[in-house]
Amino acid sequence: xxxxxxxIAENARMKYLGIVxxxxxxxxxxxxxxxxxxxxxxxIADALGVDLTxxxxxxxxxxxxxxxxxxxxxxxxxxxxxxxxWQPGRLAGAPLVDLSMNVPPxxxxxxxxxxxxxxxxxxxxxxxSLAHLQYQTSTGGVRDRLAAAAWLAPRxxxxxxDRLLVVSGAQSALYAICETLLRAGNVIATGxxxxxxxxxxxxxxxxxxxxxxMDTGGIVPEAFEEVCRARAPVVLYVVPSxxxxxxxxxxxxRRQRIADIARKHKIAIIEDDPYAPLRKLTLPAFARLAxxxxxxxxxxxxxxxxxxxxxHVVAPSEMDAQRLARxxxxxxxxxxxxxxxxxxxxxxxxxxxxxxAAIRTENAERQHMAAAIIGEENFAAxxxxxxxxxxxxxxxxxxxxxxxxxxxxxAVVPGSTFSVTPDPVEAVRVSLGTAPDRDVLKxxxxxxxxxxAQPSLTTKAIV
Numbered sequence: 004x005x006x007x008x009x010x011i012a013e014n015a016r017m018k019y020l021g022i023v024x025x026x027x028x029x030x031x032x033x034x035x036x037x038x039x040x041x042x043x044x045x046x047i048a049d050a051l052g053v054d055l056t057x058x059x060x061x062x063x064x065x066x067x068x069x070x071x072x073x074x075x076x077x078x079x080x081x082x083x084x085x086x087x088x089w090q091p092g093r094l095a096g097a098p099l100v101d102l103s104m105n106v107p108p109x110x111x112x113x114x115x116x117x118x119x120x121x122x123x124x125x126x127x128x129x130x131x132s133l134a135h136l137q138y139q140t141s142t143g144g145v146r147d148r149l150a151a152a153a154w155l156a157p158r159x160x161x162x163x164x165d166r167l168l169v170v171s172g173a174q175s176a177l178y179a180i181c182e183t184l185l186r187a188g189n190v191i192a193t194g195x196x197x198x199x200x201x202x203x204x205x206x207x208x209x210x211x212x213x214x215x216x217m218d219t220g221g222i223v224p225e226a227f228e229e230v231c232r233a234r235a236p237v238v239l240y241v242v243p244s245x246x247x248x249x250x251x252x253x254x255x256x257r258r259q260r261i262a263d264i265a266r267k268h269k270i271a272i273i274e275d276d277p278y279a280p281l282r283k284l285t286l287p288a289f290a291r292l293a294x295x296x297x298x299x300x301x302x303x304x305x306x307x308x309x310x311x312x313x314x315h316v317v318a319p320s321e322m323d324a325q326r327l328a329r330x331x332x333x334x335x336x337x338x339x340x341x342x343x344x345x346x347x348x349x350x351x352x353x354x355x356x357x358x359x360a361a362i363r364t365e366n367a368e369r370q371h372m373a374a375a376i377i378g379e380e381n382f383a384a385x386x387x388x389x390x391x392x393x394x395x396x397x398x399x400x401x402x403x404x405x406x407x408x409x410x411x412x413x414a415v416v417p418g419s420t421f422s423v424t425p426d427p428v429e430a431v432r433v434s435l436g437t438a439p440d441r442d443v444l445k446x447x448x449x450x451x452x453x454x455x456a457q458p459s460l461t462t463k464a465i466v
Contacts, residue, residue, distance in 0.1 A: 009047040010022075011025060022047070023061050035081055037081050054199055054200055055420055056104060102415050104434055104437045108436040110364065111365065135344045147344065147347045150347040154350045155301060169346075170315075170331055172304060174200045177275065182208070182334075187209035189210055191211070192234070196249060197421055198242065214230075215227050218251075219251060220251055220252075224257055231264060237270065239272050241253070243286075243289060245278035249392050250391070282385070298319065312342060370435065373433070376445065377451065394430050395455075399455065413447045
């Protein structure tokens with residue numbers, strides 16, 4: 004039995020589709036055969052340098068097309084069909100409802116496609132249009148940084164544009180910050196469940212994780228202080244608002260206590276705060292409570308649209324901002340000037356505020372639907388957010404539940420994907436935004452509710 008060598012097909016629209024297209028080509032060319040087992044998803048993610056969720060999405064699409072089949076406890080295999088006359092989708096079952104990618108929903112009150120088209124048109128028709136088609140500095144243009152300061156002011160207060168950078172998304176910002184602050188073997192503290200993108204950075208840079216206990220309110224300050232004393236971390240990574248996956252939001256009191264502990268032990272804070280604009284109640288960011296030790300990252304992808312790959316980063320000082328700019332220059336070089344200009348236009352005209360408000364309204368409707376179908380007692384959620392942390396009943400294990408859900412046509416993410424401890428939390432993250440409309444979401448949630456009530460399947464799965 005051969006083992007597939009993963010790759011990403013050139014010219015694919017998205018990375019996950021590139022993985023599927025490469026697999027399809029290798030099946031049809033005979034490089035791998037019917038019945039061959041595919042490598043584990045995590046191994047593929049490491050080999051390709053992509054997030055685990057990207058590979059999970061690729062496997063979901065490959066299964067939808069009838070390319071592969073998953074066998075509980077054994078792995079994923081090239082599907083046992085006659086591939087000589089195989090056609091994409093011919094063997095597929097019900098269309099996949101992807102509730103795995105945590106993106107904002109398409110709001111009914113705002114036509115995002117129209118706003119993007121019109122906004123870019125205005126940018127390119129303006130007097131500085133050519134500047135948006137050229138290279139720019141790694142910190143981002145002054146006009147864009149001034150707009151970012153205005154956008155962040157409700158949470159951070161007044162911020163000098165000299166401490167601000169406009170970068171190409173939160174993941175590249177996170178990697179550059181870790182490149183600036185940390186070296187192989189350094190300890191980074193984070194919650195017991197955390198962003199998979201951070202886990203990728205930790206593995207890539209050879210860092211050591213110090214998990215901090217969490218409760219329904221987020222990271223526990225006393226547990227953080229204990230970790231500081233026992234492990235001497237260099238950095239604390241925290242998602243303070245609508246944490247993914249737990250949905251917890253740190254109270255202002257808890258933020259201040261954590262900031263005081265970090266300053267006491269001379270620990271930097273990386274504040275990844277993509278969901279804060281969605282919350283009706285504004286809380287002060289760590290970058291406001293402890294600006295001298297906090298690196299604040301605020302992407303627009305999670306509160307507006309993934310197509311707007313722009314993140315605003317606030318460094319503790321102007322010197323720190325220049326250090327970070329050097330790291331960005333060696334990786335992504337710069338943010339797209341065109342997208343940065345679009346974000347600036349949306350901020351100045353109030354369009355971004357309108358989009359966020361429309362998404363918040365759509366999130367509330369979808370949360371209400373989830374509560375009615377699954378039962379709000381079965382999950383944690385923030386009413387303004389677009390994901391759930393679905394707790395498993397005693398007869399299910401999260402990994403087995405996610406596997407059965409996927410084979411039934413719904414993709415969710417098990418707790419093990421987020422865990423930084425050997426014993427993963429028995430819960431799955433359910434993202435409400437990916438479903439194109441509420442009818443599709445209703446179908447997916449109904450399937451999950453039915454699956455939770457079927458112990459006959461789970462008994463076999465967890466033996």
